[in-house]
Amino acid sequence: MADVPNDASTTDHDVDWPVGRVAERVGVPAATLRTWDRRYGIGPSLRTGGGHRRYTEEDVRRVRVMARFIGRGVPALTAARIASAMDSERLRIEVPNASAQTAGEDAATALQGTSFDTGHDSTVLDGPIAEISSAAIALHAQTLTSLYRKTLRERDLVSAWTDVFSPALRLIGEQWGEGALGVESEHLASELLVAELRAIIHAARPPHPRRSVLLAGADDEQHYLPLLALQAELARQGLSAAYLGPRLPTRALGDLITRRQPDAVFLWASMERPDAEPLWHTLATATGPLDVVLGGPGWPNTLPRVADGVKVTRVSDLAAAARALQHLPEAPG
Numbered sequence: 001m002a003d004v005p006n007d008a009s010t011t012d013h014d015v016d017w018p019v020g021r022v023a024e025r026v027g028v029p030a031a032t033l034r035t036w037d038r039r040y041g042i043g044p045s046l047r048t049g050g051g052h053r054r055y056t057e058e059d060v061r062r063v064r065v066m067a068r069f070i071g072r073g074v075p076a077l078t079a080a081r082i083a084s085a086m087d088s089e090r091l092r093i094e095v096p097n098a099s100a101q102t103a104g105e106d107a108a109t110a111l112q113g114t115s116f117d118t119g120h121d122s123t124v125l126d127g128p129i130a131e132i133s134s135a136a137i138a139l140h141a142q143t144l145t146s147l148y149r150k151t152l153r154e155r156d157l158v159s160a161w162t163d164v165f166s167p168a169l170r171l172i173g174e175q176w177g178e179g180a181l182g183v184e185s186e187h188l189a190s191e192l193l194v195a196e197l198r199a200i201i202h203a204a205r206p207p208h209p210r211r212s213v214l215l216a217g218a219d220d221e222q223h224y225l226p227l228l229a230l231q232a233e234l235a236r237q238g239l240s241a242a243y244l245g246p247r248l249p250t251r252a253l254g255d256l257i258t259r260r261q262p263d264a265v266f267l268w269a270s271m272e273r274p275d276a277e278p279l280w281h282t283l284a285t286a287t288g289p290l291d292v293v294l295g296g297p298g299w300p301n302t303l304p305r306v307a308d309g310v311k312v313t314r315v316s317d318l319a320a321a322a323r324a325l326q327h328l329p330e331a332p333g
């Protein structure tokens with residue numbers, strides 16, 4: 001092996017690093033690096049004739065990605081799967097200069113910045129949330145389905161969605177945003193969850209509607225899992241609601257309100273709504289009584305003036321959405 005040069009002069013091809021030097025560069029003990037190699041295959045691609053580990057710059061980048069995700073609270077196995085799934089190009093994007101930061105800095109940056117905030121019961125981070133994301137990364141459809149079913153057996157639907165599925169989806173979204181997971185993993189995880197939610201809706205077969213409730217995605221909004229979660233929870237509570245799917249054109253919604261006069265409409269938006277939101281005009285000219293319930297991070301915080309008899313409410317979770325559509329008072333506290 002060549003003499004170990006200054007980090008600054010390193011290119012990707014001229015040096016292979018012994019484990020001790022990688023430990024110094026990355027800020028992870030050599031013993032831990034050996035464990036990552038043995039247990040997760042995150043290690044050197046080369047060995048000397050005497051069997052000593054030699055890390056290439058790409059190996060060092062992969063180790064840094066692993067350290068970074070662990071620093072964010074992602075379990076080691078998941079972190080290893082994320083790091084293993086990255087090709088050379090992705091690793092260069094993630095870690096442009098393999099010697100620029102220590103792992104400790106990576107972890108600190110991660111913790112200050114976009115942490116994997118599950119929003120709810122953080123004690124489950126090591127459990128089903130991480131397992132769902134790992135199964136999605138590994139494209140293990142059967143494991144995903146078993147995890148979804150197990151969660152639904154162990155928790156009621158609101159808790160399954162709020163404390164497990166929703167944080168798992170957000171983690172998957174974060175990993176997709178960082179390039180740690182491909183869109184195919186996101187599709188697989190969401191499609192299989194759609195199937196489970198539809199099965200619940202089908203099995204519940206709620207009786208004839210007591211109220212006329214419509215559920216739809218806003219104009220141009222492709223995300224619809226929360227609509228199905230809501231339809232399933234309403235069905236479980238005995239209320240049937242008409243699911244109109246994602247991307248309902250506002251003009252069609254306006255026509256429906258005029259012709260059908262529903263009691264309530266729930267509209268989901270994950271994506272930020274445009275400043276000139278066409279829905280506001282529709283609601284300013286609609287004839288009530290009508291409850292409009294808005295859910296999802298895409299809606300603005302300030303709601304517009306609407307016609308008399310039209311009540312617009314913004315809700316922030318599944319339970320609140322179900323209550324608002326059932327016309328039930330807010331839960332105390």
Ligand code: B12
Pocket residue numbers: 119165166167169170172173174176177186187190191194220221222223224225226227229230270271272294295296297315316317318321
């Ligand atoms: C699955 C998924 C998809 C699937 C959707 C499939 C389906 N059947 O719905 C597909 C592949 C189609 C998709 C497409 C796209 N997606 Co997408 N997707 C997701 C993912 C992983 C989950 C979506 C979801 O169901 N979220 C619902 C819950 C889990 O998340 P949440 O809204 O943050 O939850 C908060 C609240 O809303 C509330 N809450 C949770 N559940 C419920 C339920 C109810 C009833 C209520 C009231 C509240 C509530 O609690 C949370 C805490 O505040 C998210 C990640 C994420 N963070 O959501 C990305 C995400 C929403 N997608 C994103 C993007 C960018 C896209 C695309 C533009 C990608 C592209 N380039 O084509 C397109 C969208 C095009 C469009 N015009 O709509 C971004 C949006 C960023 C933004 N806001 O600008 C996200 C956040 C990923 C990311 N990290 O960047 N996506």
